[in-house]
Amino acid sequence: MIKNMKKVSLVAMRSDLDRLAKDLIWLSCVEVEKCEAPEGDAIIRSMDCGERITELNTEAATLSEALKILSPMRRDKKGFIKTRKEMSKKEFDGRAVSAATEGAGKAVALKAEAERLKGEKNKLTAYLSSVSVWKDYDLPLGFEGTKSAVVITGTLPVSADIGRLSGIASEELSAVQIEIVAEGKSTRYISAVCHNSVEKQLTALLSEAGFIKSNFPSQTGTAREEMAKTEAEIRSVENREEEIKDALSALALLCPDMEHAYDRVKTELAEENVKQKLIGTGHTVIMTGWVPDDRVDKLTKTLSKYECFCDIADPEEGDESPVELKNNGFASPFEFVIGMYSYPKYGSFDPTFWVALFFALIFGMMFADLGYGLLLVLIGALGTKLMKPKGGTAKMMKLFVICGISCMICGVLFGGYFGDLPAKLAQSFAGSHKLDNLAIVCNPLDEPITFLLISLGIGAAHLICGMIINMVMCFKRGDWQSAVFDVGSWLMMFAGAGVYFGFKSKVGLIILGVGLLMMITMRGRAKKNIFARLFSGIAGLYDIINYASDLLSYSRIFALALAGAVIASVVNTFATLVNNPVVTVILVIVVGTFGHLMNLALSALGAFVHTCRLQYVEFFGKFYEDGGRHFEPASPDLTYTDVYVEQNN
Amino acid sequence: MEITNFASFLAALFSGRNLALLGAALAVIFSGIGSAKGVGMVAEASAGVLAEDPSKFGRTLLLQVLPGTQGIYGFAVAFLIVLKTGILSTPVELSRFDGALIGLMALPIAVVGYFSAIKQARVAVAGISVVAKRPEESGKCITSAVLVEMYAILALLISALPILLYKV
Structure with a gap:
């Protein structure tokens, strides 16, 4: 579902601006629009925070540079999984940043000095080697x-x-x-x-x-003197380098503070960016923006603390409302998939639920394997638990879990357990062929045609779902003619063909005939000339090519399932190649782990991109209106910390 | 078969099983070369982007692996042929006709795999330059590159289905 958006217009006191901007940022539910001051107006001006923004940007750059410099010397962070430090808003606001910013400045300066010393040392070393060849020469070199x-x-x-x-x-x-x-x-x-x-x-x-x-310059001494002098200089440079190294590792202790300071600076920058978008007079400021329907209460509650005037209205025609999607727990991770393509236009249809349903199903079919599915679920669950991700990554992890479960179910149906591992193990250890086919429905390698037909069946369901969505959208727009004649006629023809071939019933032919007639007579309804109209109707039949190629595209489900199963089978074959139980166990563990992980990575990626394609090209092509701008509320810019707001106010 | 003269040598060389294996070799060789070239092209292009911004590695990696699938398809077909000949377990006697047929069925993925991998890589390279400037649009670039893969998939189907279904 696409959330309803409200347009907010706000006039507030300039003296409240700093507090107000902070509150809005932490509320994270308002997208602030850039206001243009009327040209030539003597009183209303755009706000100018450029100076402060530059200042903050420099500060942020210094901090991030210092963090980069100090990261090899840190001892407080281990492992490559980055976790964010949790802290309360009170702590986030209260913690001092001056020591950290100062330290960061020092670290950057020290690093610059170290770079300079490195150059100097190189020069001295080169000079030393050029002088040392003359060491048996007694006269001064100059x-x-x-x-x-x-x-x-x-x-x-x-x-x-x-x-x-x-x-x-x-x-x-x-x-x-x-x-x-x-x-x-x-x-x-x-x-x-x-x-x-x-x-x-x-x-x-x-x-x-x-x-x-x-x-050599004329005052150069003898080679031996020069050597001694240069060596002393190199030593002093090296001493200074050591000092810098120690100073830097001492500064590395400040890293957690610097991370906090970085987030503070970035958040303040976000506040300033909000202010920069406003216009104002000497004593008031004017803001316009967008807020989702369900957050209006929260916003008005916050604003009630200030002396201000606030108008909340529905968007007018011509307004470009941003788009925020709202879905249930199952579908919402798939908003990520929609976001990768383009958000739907405001006021059109949010297909996330249907995308989710078919995405999970198609992904599961392409990657039908209980073992791999289990690994995907584990990756998703552990990733969520260890990294505590937010935003896109969090959705991605949930997507792994849902798709993994789907893979597991399909794995049982189509007999994938790390490929044919049970069969190969049974053959290798017991010489039995009992476990050769564990599939409940069919194994893609043994009954390829059945699997291919199931794939195309899912494809047909997917396409028809898209067409029905299109029909509903047309009805909602009040365009019942397009719904019935352009989409409905095709659906009738498909239904008719289905009934005829499925049940061998003549009724199917009648339905098909009616659909065909509707198509031929009504497709060109905009045309006055009867022949032009009929011709346009008949030409419309050419679309059958498009539908056929769309449907054929779903054969990739079979192709990817086949490729994945074959690679898994290759791994299992190699693992059980030797006729010795002990060696087999070792090989299954070593070759199996390596090979199956590789197959997991490649096949999961393939399944992901190809499922995406089926959604974007075949499914979205039927109805989707893209071009929506994603709702991006002004919010704290946190990289290293995870701030929770206490509920006491 | 005893090899006594050149004719019997040729007959032994072009046995049914060898013809089938020749097809398997072609499938792996050509789709593999195509994929190697393709992945290499995209990897070179992404190295340029990574020099500027290493954090884009994930996005460029997705584009890099796309032309790699053709090689996998070729390998899958080759493996199906190897299974058919049974040389990993109990060798099957293939007639020369059956062997030639199975070997020929490897050609679609060998030829289409080679060319589609390179063409797909060119789309992916273009996509890399998009990612360099607008990383948020990588989804669209991936989808465009995947469009090319359709034809490798069709070739894979036509190579794999007859091999799976052909009874020898």
């Missing part, structure tokens, strides 16, 4: 020579013949000395001393041989 002598240091490739070079140098240039300081893998580190009159010739000679000059 020493460039005396008044009349020049010292050049640098590298030469190993291939350069140094003996030949120094020969040429001493012959042609005189007063040159070339020395090898160190040997690298592909280069030699050399120093050359010469008189400054021949410096140019020497560099030219050396560059020809592939010489690259080292460029």
